[in-house]
Amino acid sequence: MKKKIDHGALVHHNGTITCLKFYGNRHLISGAEDGLICVWDAKKWECLKSIKAHKGQVTFLSIHPSGKLALSVGTDKTLRTWNLVEGRSAFIKNIKQNAHIVEWSPRGEKYVVVILNKIDVYHLDTASVSGTITNEKRISSVTFLSESVLAVAGDEEVVRFFDCDSLTCLCQFKAHENRVKDMFSFEIPEHHVIVTASSDGFIKMWKLQQDKKVPPSLLCEVNTNSRLTCLGVWLDRATDVKESLPLAAQPSHVSKEEQPKINRKESGDGVQEEERQSEPNTKKRGSSGDGEKPAGGDSLVSAKKRKMAGMLEKKKRKKKKI
Numbered sequence: 001m002k003k004k005i006d007h008g009a010l011v012h013h014n015g016t017i018t019c020l021k022f023y024g025n026r027h028l029i030s031g032a033e034d035g036l037i038c039v040w041d042a043k044k045w046e047c048l049k050s051i052k053a054h055k056g057q058v059t060f061l062s063i064h065p066s067g068k069l070a071l072s073v074g075t076d077k078t079l080r081t082w083n084l085v086e087g088r089s090a091f092i093k094n095i096k097q098n099a100h101i102v103e104w105s106p107r108g109e110k111y112v113v114v115i116l117n118k119i120d121v122y123h124l125d126t127a128s129v130s131g132t133i134t135n136e137k138r139i140s141s142v143t144f145l146s147e148s149v150l151a152v153a154g155d156e157e158v159v160r161f162f163d164c165d166s167l168t169c170l171c172q173f174k175a176h177e178n179r180v181k182d183m184f185s186f187e188i189p190e191h192h193v194i195v196t197a198s199s200d201g202f203i204k205m206w207k208l209q210q211d212k213k214v215p216p217s218l219l220c221e222v223n224t225n226s227r228l229t230c231l232g233v234w235l236d237r238a239t240d241v242k243e244s245l246p247l248a249a250q251p252s253h254v255s256k257e258e259q260p261k262i263n264r265k266e267s268g269d270g271v272q273e274e275e276r277q278s279e280p281n282t283k284k285r286g287s288s289g290d291g292e293k294p295a296g297g298d299s300l301v302s303a304k305k306r307k308m309a310g311m312l313e314k315k316k317r318k319k320k321k322i
Contacts, residue, residue, distance in 0.1 A: 001234050012038050012047050015057070023063045029070065031058030037072060037082070049087045053080060060101050065108040073099040079113055081127075091127065095120075105144050110164060112150065114139050119152065121164050131167045135160065141182045143194070149212045151194060153180035159196060161212050173215035176200050182231035193219065197231035 015033030022028050027048075028040040037053040040046065054074030061072040069090070070082040075098050081091035101114035110130075113120045119133040119142065137154040145151055145161065149170065152160045156179055160172040176198035185194040185208070192208040194216060201224050206216035 002236065007045060010040060010045060010047070012036075012050065018058055019060050021061055021063050023067050027067075029061060029063060031061045031072060033057040035074065037061060037070075039084075039087075051082070051087065051089075053082075054078065059099065062102050062104050062111070064104050065106065069108075071102045071104065071111060073102045073113065093127070101139065101142055103142055103144065105147050105164075107147050109147065112142060112164070114142060117154065119150070119162075121167070131164070133162050133164070133167050140180065143183045143185045145185055145192070145194070145208060145212060151183055151185065153183050153196065155179045157198070159183070159194075170213045171215050175204060175206070176202055181229050184231055184233045186233060186235060191219070195231060195233055197228040199227055199229075201225050201228060203228070203231070 010030075013030065013032035013034050013036055015035075017030055017032045019031040020028065021030075022042065026042055028042045030038045030040065031053065032038075035052055035054045035056060035058060037051045037058060038047050039049040039051075041048055053072055054076045056075030059073050059075060061070055063070045063084075068083070068085050070084055072080050072082065073095075074080075077095055077098055079093040079095050079099065079102065080089060081093075082088070083090040095113065095115070097115045099113045099115045102111065103114075104111045109124055111122050111124065113122065117135045117138050119135070119139065120129045121131045121133065122128065123130050133150070133152070135152055135154050137156045139152055139154045141153045143151045148164050150162045150164055152162055153175070157174050157176045158172050159175045159180055161170040162168065163170055175196045178198050178200035180196050180198050182197045183194060185192070187193070194206045194208055196204050196206065198204075202221050203224060204221040205219040207219050208216045
């Protein structure tokens with residue numbers, strides 16, 4: 001994104017790609033109409049794992065903040081929980097209808113499943129519906145603003161904020177002149193921002209208030225003169241933590257020497273800690289591709305120096321003998 005370079009195309013699915021989710025900047029997960037969920041290495045662009053996830057199409061997927069679990073919904077009327085550590089199915093729930101959105105909360109303590117204009121709120125510890133939120137029109141996008149506050153947009157120009165605990169509408173505001181198709185929220189030092197995209201062609205950025213009962217204020221807007229259908233936000237953060245999925249799935253060509261290192265990294269919470277510890281070293285080596293060189297590069301250089309010094313000493317000894 002910084003250099004505006006096209007890396008190429010990832011060809012593995014046999015149907016239209018329906019959903020894409022990054023986890024950190026090391027892994028990408030894709031779902032498609034062929035029923036597959038694929039896990040990609042976002043550095044080498046290799047398919048690490050391909051899972052036959054649904055009998056029908058994969059409609060939507062969401063990755064738990066820990067990177068250990070994922071949720072997916074499909075046209076087979078199931079909600080599936082995936083163990084990403086072992087790369088297998090963990091739980092299947094029949095939901096009797098085709099859901100089109102599933103989303104984890106920021107801390108991963110709850111998740112929501114959207115079916116038409118209804119949102120079922122689930123708690124992770126019980127894996128059962130704790131309540132249902134009903135919107136006036138079919139829902140096109142949801143995004144969590146906090147652990148309990150959910151922003152909801154649908155086939156209308158209004159965006160609503162709901163409390164997932166009390167299941168009540170905190171506030172609503174007219175965001176666009178036409179239906180809101182997608183939303184994204186993020187925090188920067190100055191503001192907590194929500195971005196909206198609409199069929200009217202406008203992308204708008206809104207400043208959220210501390211009290212979510214107060215409607216947000218418009219920061220800026222741009223008219224793309226296009227009929228927008230979805231939205232992605234790229235945040236240029238130099239301090240991004242290089243997180244990675246604690247996946248058991250690794251490329252088949254991984255050598256036996258490297259395998260123990262991978263296995264140690266798979267042991268739960270240690271993954272993110274190891275990634276954070278290694279981050280300063282990768283920064284020192286730069287971001288132009290050198291960061292992928294083994295950390296033992298310095299020791300190789302010193303070994304070469306010792307070899308050169310040894311050869312020079314031998315030459316000196318030969319000269320003395322002559």
